Amino acid sequence: MDLIDLRILDVIDIVLVAMLLYYIYKLVKGTAAINIFIGIVMIYLVWKLTQFLAMEMLSSVLGEFIGVGMFALIVVFQQEIRKFLLLIGSTNFGRRRSFLRQLKFIRDRPEDSLTDVASVIDACIKMGKTFTGALIVIKRNTSLDFVKTSGDTQDILIKTPILESIFYKNSPLHDGAMIIEDNRVVATRVILPVTNDRDIPLRFGLRHRAAVGITEKTDALALVLSEETGKLSYIKNGKFVMYETFEELIIKIKKDLV
Numbered sequence: 001m002d003l004i005d006l007r008i009l010d011v012i013d014i015v016l017v018a019m020l021l022y023y024i025y026k027l028v029k030g031t032a033a034i035n036i037f038i039g040i041v042m043i044y045l046v047w048k049l050t051q052f053l054a055m056e057m058l059s060s061v062l063g064e065f066i067g068v069g070m071f072a073l074i075v076v077f078q079q080e081i082r083k084f085l086l087l088i089g090s091t092n093f094g095r096r097r098s099f100l101r102q103l104k105f106i107r108d109r110p111e112d113s114l115t116d117v118a119s120v121i122d123a124c125i126k127m128g129k130t131f132t133g134a135l136i137v138i139k140r141n142t143s144l145d146f147v148k149t150s151g152d153t154q155d156i157l158i159k160t161p162i163l164e165s166i167f168y169k170n171s172p173l174h175d176g177a178m179i180i181e182d183n184r185v186v187a188t189r190v191i192l193p194v195t196n197d198r199d200i201p202l203r204f205g206l207r208h209r210a211a212v213g214i215t216e217k218t219d220a221l222a223l224v225l226s227e228e229t230g231k232l233s234y235i236k237n238g239k240f241v242m243y244e245t246f247e248e249l250i251i252k253i254k255k256d257l258v
């Protein structure tokens, strides 16, 4: 019986380690950190090999290095560790959230719990036609309180004309970002963290960099309207999401909000 238990635990152990390595790889893939990650994996494998071959001295040197290296790793991978914890947190919360939403849906008026994505996109289409710049952040699981404090607190039910009037060029609220939680505008004139990503084309300025920045640091979704081109960009997880039509975009956002 003990033997069977051990085997099952071993399998679970291996699956968990494989999942952990996969998630870490997914996070560092395409970043400069991938080379550091590969380097660490190689040192670890050599260390294990020296232990297996009983090469005492080399194994103890590498062992010491890996021991101290743990602290260095936390510093080097600060951003990635943050993202990783966020990923784990939001995976669980995601399910709980949709369950809570169901409950909320029963309790509250529906207009208060689900983001009216169609109205948001409708406002964006209209603003795009008049080359009005806009930056809209939609909260998912991660709290946005740390950025909200930089702007003005609001509590406004989402309606197309209201969103348009907020970003209207002469409006006192048009500057910075607007934050949406559920179906309400909860903050305006918010200053967002700007990304350091050098791969973003130069034609994108600070508004787009801020949208990439907040979606890198949190799981929020961002919509950016360019004042220069009137083009609407949808940004998720620090990346521009491609879409063909506005209908397709609405479906994508709704899916991302479930």
Ligand SMILES: Nc1ncnc2c1ncn2[C@@H]1O[C@H](COP(=O)(O)OP(=O)(O)OP(=O)(O)O)[C@@H](O)[C@H]1O
Pocket: 133, 134, 135, 174, 175, 176, 177, 190, 191, 192, 193, 194, 203, 204, 205, 206, 207, 208, 209, 210, 225, 226, 227, 228, 229
């Ligand atoms: N860190 C930030 N947080 C929130 N809003 C910002 C931030 N940086 C810039 N903005 C907003 O973006 C506006 C325009 O900035 P900028 O012209 O650099 O952006 P852009 O990406 O080139 O956009 P556009 O294509 O509309 O010109 C600013 O006036 C401000 O309202």
